[in-house]
């Protein structure tokens with residue numbers, strides 16, 4: 001056959017069969033309603049993640065491995081061709097530093113950054129500072145699992161005279177005292193974070209601003225619970241790995257469009273080596289054996 005009779009290297013007859021008989025694939029039909037991209041990243045490993053201590057609002061830094069994870073996360077975003085207009089993070093340095101490293105890797109250090117305590121990790125109450133495994137040994141696996149992952153049972157309250165009580169920390173001097181938690185369940189975390197999400201982030205995303213959020217395991221669990229409409233029962237089994245970008249494609253109503261590499265119950269997908277991601281999700285769950 002001649003060059004003219006081919007189309008993308010196939011014969012005209014083959015092409016007309018492909019064009020007339022192939023229904024749109026899931027990927028191509030969902031790409032049609034894809035409107036926004038939202039990227040979430042949990043901070044890299046912190047020194048207290050490494051020491052296996054309940055952290056919550058305690059402001060510990062990234063470990064060396066955590067900094068590496070953040071560099072890797074930024075490289076994956078750069079290689080994937082992502083771009084952002086604005087970044088959001090908490091008031092805690094492990095998330096802030098993760099964001100700085102990611103933005104540096106992406107050559108986006110000029111982006112405006114908003115810090116808000118409503119993106120902070122769930123407040124772990126009186127458990128903050130304790131070793132997770134020692135707490136299992138003392139209180140039993142079921143009790144600790146309830147504190148860690150039940151939807152609406154908060155851990156015991158922190159004392160107001162504790163060094164870790166947010167009311168004693170100048171960082172929160174402008175936050176109304178009644179808003180400062182003494183201990184939070186995932187439900188309480190969701191309430192203080194999602195109201196702000198609706199008021200601030202939803203309008204921004206819908207106006208076309210491309211947003212990157214660097215936050216914490218449990219604020220991100222609250223957010224994906226909302227985006228993916230995950231039940232209180234199913235959210236207990238969901239763990240988010242440190243430092244791995246999680247990409248959500250959203251339609252115009254901010255409903256997620258499932259990605260082929262999504263790991264259930266999420267519709268968004270993690271960037272990078274999928275086996276490594278699964279291993280790291282498992283490692284979070286295994287912090288309390």
Ligand SMILES: O=C(O)[C@@H](CO)OP(=O)(O)O
Pocket residue numbers: 049053054055056057121122124148217218284
């Ligand atoms: O200690 C914490 O604050 C959190 C996140 O590191 O731990 P968990 O996985 O138990 O929610």
